[in-house]
Amino acid sequence: MAMLLGKKVGMTQVYDEAGKLLPVTVIQAGPCVVTQVKTVETDGYNAVQLGYDDIKASRRKKPEIGHAAMAKTEPKRFVREMRLPDDAAMEYSPGDSITVSVFADVESVNVSGTSKGKGFAGVMKRHNFSGFPGSHGTERKHRAPGSISSFASNAGGGGGPKKGKRMAGHMGNRRVTTKGHSLVSIDEEKNLLVVNGAVPGPSGSYVIVSSSQKAQDK
Amino acid sequence: MKTELLDAVESKSLKENVPYFEIGDIVDVHYKIKEGEKERIQVFNGTVIARKGRGINEMFTVRRMVGSEGVERIFPLNSPNVVKIKPIRSGKTRRAKLYFLRKRTGKAVKLAQQHSDHTVSR
Numbered sequence: 353m354a355m356l357l358g359k360k361v362g363m364t365q366v367y368d369e370a371g372k373l374l375p376v377t378v379i380q381a382g383p384c385v386v387t388q389v390k391t392v393e394t395d396g397y398n399a400v401q402l403g404y405d406d407i408k409a410s411r412r413k414k415p416e417i418g419h420a421a422m423a424k425t426e427p428k429r430f431v432r433e434m435r436l437p438d439d440a441a442m443e444y445s446p447g448d449s450i451t452v453s454v455f456a457d458v459e460s461v462n463v464s465g466t467s468k469g470k471g472f473a474g475v476m477k478r479h480n481f482s483g484f485p486g487s488h489g490t491e492r493k494h495r496a497p498g499s500i501s502s503f504a505s506n507a508g509g510g511g512g513p514k515k516g517k518r519m520a521g522h523m524g525n526r527r528v529t530t531k532g533h534s535l536v537s538i539d540e541e542k543n544l545l546v547v548n549g550a551v552p553g554p555s556g557s558y559v560i561v562s563s564s565q566k567a568q569d570k
Numbered sequence: 571m572k573t574e575l576l577d578a579v580e581s582k583s584l585k586e587n588v589p590y591f592e593i594g595d596i597v598d599v600h601y602k603i604k605e606g607e608k609e610r611i612q613v614f615n616g617t618v619i620a621r622k623g624r625g626i627n628e629m630f631t632v633r634r635m636v637g638s639e640g641v642e643r644i645f646p647l648n649s650p651n652v653v654k655i656k657p658i659r660s661g662k663t664r665r666a667k668l669y670f671l672r673k674r675t676g677k678a679v680k681l682a683q684q685h686s687d688h689t690v691s692r
Contacts, residue, residue, distance in 0.1 A: 361575045365626050366583040371602070371650040378579050539578065546579055 354454040355434040355562040356381040357404035358545070360465065362555040366536060366546065376536050379463070379545045381561050386448040387423045387431060398436040400444050403428030404558070423447045430558045452538050452545055455563065461545070462531045464560040465553035469525030479518040528552035532564050580626045585648050590688045593618055593668060594661035594681050599632055599645055600654035611653055614643055617661065617681065619668035621647075633671060635679055640672060660686035 358381030365373050388401035407416065407427045416427035423446035436442070444450075455461065475481040475497040484490045484498075500517055501508030508514040533547040551559060591597055599614045616634030619642070623629050628647040633640060645652050661681030671679055 364576050364580050366579065367648070367650055373646070373649070376579070378576055380575060537579075537582075542575060542578060544575060544579065 353434070353436065353563060354458055355402070355560065356450060356452065356454065356545075357384050357402055357430050357432055358382060358543075358559055358561055359405070360551060360553055360555050360557050360559050361544070363550065368536070374536060374548055375550070376546050376548055377463075377533075377551045379547065379551070379559060379561060380543055381452050381545045382543050383449045383451045385423060385425045385428065386444045386446055386450065387420060387425065387428065389442060389444055389446055390433070391442060392438055398438050398440060398442065399433045400436060401431060401433050402450065403431045405429040432560055434562075451540065452543050453540055455535060455538055455545060455561075458535055458563045460532050460534050460564045461547060462529055462562050462564045463533060463547065463551040464527060464529040464562075465551060465557055467524045467526060467528040467552045468554050470523040472521065473523035474520045475518065478520060478523045481518075577625070583626055583648060588647060589655050589657065591618060591655060591657040592660065592663075592686070592688075593621060593666055594663035594684075595657045595689060596659040596661065597632060598654075598656040598658060599643075599652060600656070601645065601649075602651045602653060615658075616641075616643075617668070617671065617679075619671055620666075633668075635675075638675060640679075657689045660684045660689045 358379045361378040361380050363375065363377050366376055368374055382404065384402040384404050386400055387403040390397060390399040390401065392398055403420070403423075403425070405428060407429050412427050420427040425447060470477065474495050476483050476495050481497060483495045484493050486494060497519060499507075500519070501513040503510050507517065530549070530551055533549050533551070536546040536548055538545055545561060547561075553559060595618050596616065597618055599616075600611050601614065602609055603612050614632060614634070616632040618630055619633045620631040621628065622631075626648055629644050630647055631642055631644045633642045635641070660683065662684040663681060668681075
């Protein structure tokens, strides 16, 4: 298991060996600092807390400074845990720095981020409903969801539609994970990971990169 | 900073020696084509009528007449499949996009020759 915190830089294209043009996302990942180590004895499970991106000196809170001081580092803006198997021996200690080199022999990665907010979206955009015809007598209902249930239907009964009925509402701005991006290249000097395809969120947003299950099984 | 990092990634895919050629040049474009398993190099000869895009996205359009039918191909400048670009003859042009050639037929598709150092026969 390899995991890093980073920032989405943006998308571009590169040619692979076969001369194919690949759409890639560039992620500036790490170096992350181990801010805390959790073990079965102390916390009930094994994990490593990673921190990325320093907080501006004027914006630091005392608890953050104190927490970071235990790892002899600066307070970090983006802090997430990397869960480790409970039976594994702990190989990290507070203050350790983790760089993109942990992905050196990883072929594919999962990327988690916060997707772009779309605001209040209708069912066609939000749930890929097909809407109603543009003509043939359809009036003012072209993008409507249709029937959401009746008094006695499988979609809900007299008490109203079933919970989870897909309707219009807020779309985006939630955690999304895209899986199985093949890792195109690694730039250890600039701390860059180049992954195939698009990852969630706008450029400049924080993302979590971890080796995919396929890579972990090996 | 953002574009710097993207440029650093892109720059590895850019060709180091792209030959100098201009709009209006007649060029030979040598490009790889795949036939099943085999790979061979084919040459497309014609007039460069447009160059578009920057960096990794730069494309150029080559137009030639086959019989009385115009044929255009758009090549990515930095593709490894475009093996060689050889400018042969410079044409006199007054604009950057020669789309007006699409309406011309016969002799009129040929641009007046212009002397230029990069097309002097080598």
